Amino acid sequence: MDRQPGVSVRLKLTLSYAGFVMLAGALLLTAVSVFLLRGTPNGIFVPNLSNLSNLLLAFDPTNFGPAIFGPVAAAMLAFLLVFGLLGGWILAGRMLAPLTRITDATRMATNGSLSHRIRLPGRSDEFRELSDAFDTMLAQLETHVAEQQRFAANASHELRTPLAITKTLLDVVRTDPNLDTGDLVDRLHAVNTRAIDLTEALLLLSRADQRSFDRECVDLSLLAEEATETLLPLAEKRGVSIETSGDMASTIGSHALLLQVTTNLVHNAIVHNLPDQGTVWVTTSVRPRTAVLTVENTGEKLTREVVSTLAEPFRRGRERIRADPAGVGLGLAIVTSITQAHEGTLTLAPRAARGLCVTVQFPAAPPHTGR
Template identity: 35%
Template sequence: MKRWPLRIKLTIAYVVLTAVTGAIMLGLILLMAQPVTPVGTGSSVPYSSSAVPAPDRPVTAPADPGEPELVDVSGTVTYSSVLGNGVVALVVVMAVAAVLGWLTARRALLPIRSITSAAQRAADQELSTRICLSGPKDEIKELADAFDHMLARLERSFVSQRRFLANAAHELKTPVATQQAVTEVAMTRPDAGTGTIELGRKILASLDHQQRVLTGLFALAQNAETIEGRDTVNLADLTDGILHERIARNDEQIEPTSELDVAKVRGDAALLEQLIRNLIDNAFVHNAPGGWVSVRTVGTPTESVLEIANGGTHIDTTRSDQLFEPFKRSCFNRADPPPGSGLGLSVVRAISEAHGGSVTAQPRDEGGLVVRVRLPAA
């Protein structure tokens, strides 16, 4: 059933109230306009016997033929004129009430529009928005003040989380840099063999990746709404490389399949790589032994989609949204949960939203999960 806007409802209420009040007043006017002829009053006209035709039989003349007889005609006034004029006046008043009610409702709902606009801006991560509604201390003013208080608390909470993330990313840079230096020294030692040098190269590549991820997370914490320094990135290329790396250490004996079409986006390559890596790792780890993983990328003129599906245990559909919360996992009731920090999907959501996209998780009827990341196309 379609619900009418509040402005229309208020206008209808004004018109109905005016119509009821006008109808009551018109009824009272008609009631008071009933014909009542007090004694000795009324409009009278003289009676003339010459106006009456002569009868066929004799009649008795009035006792005093010199006095004219008076006849009362005040009862000939009817309600038709009063009723007609009253109905016309009532219709006019209802039309005026509709116009005035529409304007009054518009003015009365202006504070509500301010609250709605502030809520929409807050939904777009503009938590510094405040309504600051002025005027008398009525119910709407109390609602606006409560909303401002809520936004202030949310802003403090988000600022605290961003500061923590920035500090953590900054502090982690130091041990990563130390590990890089130690690895480089070990590789340049005179007694370093071929195996040591090859291992050092792999360690340096991994540390370089960690360094880029930390840099991206630090930038994300500093400016969570947008990603600066965006590059054109093909999700298919990133996904193909990460998938081959994961297949090389496929200890779970998972059977992967891929269908990678060109899907270009604008964003931070290191963060997008981390997003894909988290999703692929989750698909391999949270799976049944000897299970399967399907990876797809699809590009359209408006958006690029990354879809990763896997088999595994059944997941309650009512808990699918909880998977994106920190430290929440799909194995809610397992005594031996697979390894992991429980932050993978929460990081995926943060990165996708920072790129102007979204991520959804849909449990499969046969068990497992389908995760779709949608990002604006480049």
């Protein structure tokens, strides 16, 4: 926003300090003039300084007549004015020094430097609270920008792969017109499907981040049954059994997005499982003020270090098959984003008996909300 140039805050504080000092001095001199010099004859008192009593009388305002009190008062006000301006300028500079550091840090952040921190020393006050809040904001912004840059780089790499494969296949057809295109068309279809799935996943992730969705009462137990029925053919194909149980657990949110959360978790539990005779457990429950969805599966032994990275975008397990539906490395990243958009929490933990346990908690719907 363009603004007209104005007076600096330091100068305003200086004038305020000086004006206050002048006002206090004027009131003091007025009080002396009204109450102490009333009825005092004009003239100058010349004290005899030979003893202590006369010395004390020398500083008695009543010994100065009104004729000399005026010039003395004017001189005192002039001294107070100079003293107030000079002292106010120094004091204002010391008081506004933290604000100057905050302003410099803001300019550096505006120019793209997010690693700088103010770190004002001293005890807590208004300026230091502002500085600490600004440092916290810079840290969060720096982390967010780094995540966005990493996500953009990963997304570009993932999108470039199917496009490069498509270009290669088309070049093969161009150089060999007699080539049988049947198998080529199938490969192009698979590559194109993967590119579409990745694009839709990115759009879904962006939609969840923006929190632009309608909210309604959603029962997590019904979503678990719907996701299980949808993915049952995939589970049978892989020899994985799915067990669904639990109570009605209602929350407020988007039915489509919460169904995507459930579907992604069940799909991951099926894909990242034992080659044969694996099991997936999907349960719902209600805790104080929260609705809980838990998805557990058998599988390989996982460490906490590995589990802590699974929700990162484009993070794939070693057994991920790229031909699987939604196998674009964004499954848990989408779950995380949708969960945060619904003010919920996502917890991943390795099972003691091998495999993974994923727990999602959402704020429970009010009791009077309809199903």
